[in-house]
Amino acid sequence: xxxxxxxxEGPFNHQASDSALRFAMAxxxxxxxxxxxxxxxxxxxxxxxESEPQSDDRNIVKLWSDLAKENxxxxxxxxxxxxxxxxxxxxxxxxxxxxxxxxxxxxxxANDRLxxxxx
Amino acid sequence: MLHTVNNSxxxxxxxxxxxxxxxxxxxxxLFEDGVVGALAGTAVADxxxxxxxxxxxxxxxxxxxxxxxxxxLVDGIKxxxxxxxxxxxxxxxxxxxxx
Amino acid sequence: xxxxxxDEDGPEVVKKFLYLNRKAPYGTIYALESLEKVxxxxxxxxxxSMVFCDDxxxxxxxxxxxxxxxxxxFSPTFRALEGYDVEKLxxxxxxxxxxxxxxxxxxxxxxxxxxxxxxDLIDDQDVVMSS
Numbered sequence: 323x324x325x326x327x328x329x330x331e332g333p334f335n336h337q338a339s340d341s342a343l344r345f346a347m348a349x350x351x352x353x354x355x356x357x358x359x360x361x362x363x364x365x366x367x368x369x370x371x372e373s374e375p376q377s378d379d380r381n382i383v384k385l386w387s388d389l390a391k392e393n394x395x396x397x398x399x400x401x402x403x404x405x406x407x408x409x410x411x412x413x414x415x416x417x418x419x420x421x422x423x424x425x426x427x428x429x430x431x432a433n434d435r436l437x438x439x440x441x
Numbered sequence: 442m443l444h445t446v447n448n449s450x451x452x453x454x455x456x457x458x459x460x461x462x463x464x465x466x467x468x469x470x471l472f473e474d475g476v477v478g479a480l481a482g483t484a485v486a487d488x489x490x491x492x493x494x495x496x497x498x499x500x501x502x503x504x505x506x507x508x509x510x511x512x513x514l515v516d517g518i519k520x521x522x523x524x525x526x527x528x529x530x531x532x533x534x535x536x537x538x539x540x
Numbered sequence: 541x542x543x544x545x546x547d548e549d550g551p552e553v554v555k556k557f558l559y560l561n562r563k564a565p566y567g568t569i570y571a572l573e574s575l576e577k578v579x580x581x582x583x584x585x586x587x588x589s590m591v592f593c594d595d596x597x598x599x600x601x602x603x604x605x606x607x608x609x610x611x612x613x614f615s616p617t618f619r620a621l622e623g624y625d626v627e628k629l630x631x632x633x634x635x636x637x638x639x640x641x642x643x644x645x646x647x648x649x650x651x652x653x654x655x656x657x658x659x660d661l662i663d664d665q666d667v668v669m670s671s
Contacts, residue, residue: 323531330540330671337473341447344502348523354531363573363671402576423580430667431553431586435530438538438670441447442663458562458594461634464659537560537662538670 325349326429327359330440332367333382334375339368342439343385350393357433358396359386360426361418363440366404369397369418383415390417398425443533444495447473447540450485455539457488463537465494470521470529472500479504481513489515500526555666556587561596563671565615566606571599572614574671579617582624589665590621591658592650593632597639600631602647618648632658 327346331338346356361368373383390397397418399409404420411420430436444463450456456478459469469492471479478485479499489497497518504510504520514520521529530536559578565571581588592600599615606613621629629650636642636652643652653661662668 325527325530328669338447341473344523345526349527352524352527354527362577363569403573423577424584426577426669427557427581427584427586430557430669431551431555431584435536436667436669437445437530437536438540438668439447440538440540440670442665454594461655462593462632462658462662464663467663535665535668537665537668540562540670 323435324355324357324433326433326436327356328426328429328436328438328440329359329361329365329368330363330438332364333370333373335364336441338439338441339365339382339386340380342437343382343389345437345439346389346395350389356393356395358398358425358429359390360429361397361399362403362423362426364407365440366399366407366409369399369404369409369414369420371413371415387416387418400426442467443529443536444469445536445538446471446475446478447538449474450478450483456485459539460488460492460495463492463495468496468498468529468533470498470500470526471518472503472526474503476500476503476507476509479514479518480509481515486515489518493517498525498529551585554585554587556589556664557581558662558665558668559588559590560662560668560670561590561592561599562594564595564598565604566609566611570671571596574669575614575617577669577671578621578626579624582621582626588626589628589630589661590626591630591632591661593635593658595635595639597631597635597641597646600629600646600648600650601641602645615647621648630658630661
């Protein structure tokens with residue numbers, strides 16, 4: 323089964339991004355596909371390359387990059403939400419790209435399920 | 442339909458609204474801070490019990506994180522892990538997040 | 541990575557998309573950004589509905605005047621939805637009444653429905669976008 327995911331909150335401030343990550347990992351482990359994760363509202367902050375958590379804590383941005391690379395996940399950040407929040411093309415972590423809300427609608431259409439993580 | 446509730450019923454009205462607008466036969470997954478709504482004997486336990494026409498689940502990892510892994514839950518609530526969460530999403534036609 | 545979903549005759553797949561609005565405008569950005577999502581969805585010729593319940597009903601109250609808080613008043617955009625073929629706007633009766641509002645307070649044509657009717661509506665959807 324193909325799962326699309328929508329993340330509405332940034333890393334650390336809410337558990338949403340962690341929950342989405344763990345959900346995606348569990349889905350992949352079960353043999354499902356996660357073709358796309360779309361980041362909206364403050365979720366675009368998951369694409370902040372400058373995030374520097376404490377060394378003994380999880381690095382959420384890197385976890386998304388690594389998961390995407392290993393599993394062919396398309397990490398899409400909404401351009402309008404990103405611009406508002408100062409997340410720019412030239413400073414994206416590996417695996418993330420900036421695009422339009424159409425990619426979210428497409429994710430809802432093309433995937434079997436769309437799961438929303440937010441607050 | 443699978444309904445997900447991530448906030449505590451003592452902080453926000455996500456659970457309340459979910460219980461009002463979830464159709465019979467659906468499933469409700471309490472996770473993140475929402476797991477506090479699963480505890481037996483709270484002020485909201487009766488509201489959950491009143492919707493015996495829904496199937497309730499709580500995410501074990503979030504209960505454990507909050508030191509609630511050994512606490513009694515409202516009758517009928519089943520504990521699932523992230524793999525179980527994935528199964529719930531797969532088994533239901535769609536999911537609705539009550540944020 | 542994702543299959544083409546559309547050919548020249550229009551979308552091959554038409555799904556029911558519901559946008560669930562539960563938050564008041566201006567205190568947070570969710571109302572505005574949810575509306576932005578709906579406008580884009582309309583272009584994809586999907587079966588789009590919007591539900592306003594809980595504090596979401598405040599998003600479509602008449603007479604919003606935002607100069608004093610320095611924010612853009614985006615409420616007129618709700619009136620433009622019809623032009624985008626987004627015509628299924630539902631408001632939960634219980635939410636209106638709990639907030640001392642009536643249909644007369646609203647700036648756009650909506651269908652006021654009960655919680656029970658919303659249960660059926662939500663249950664029927666393929667994709668629910670919560671904000």
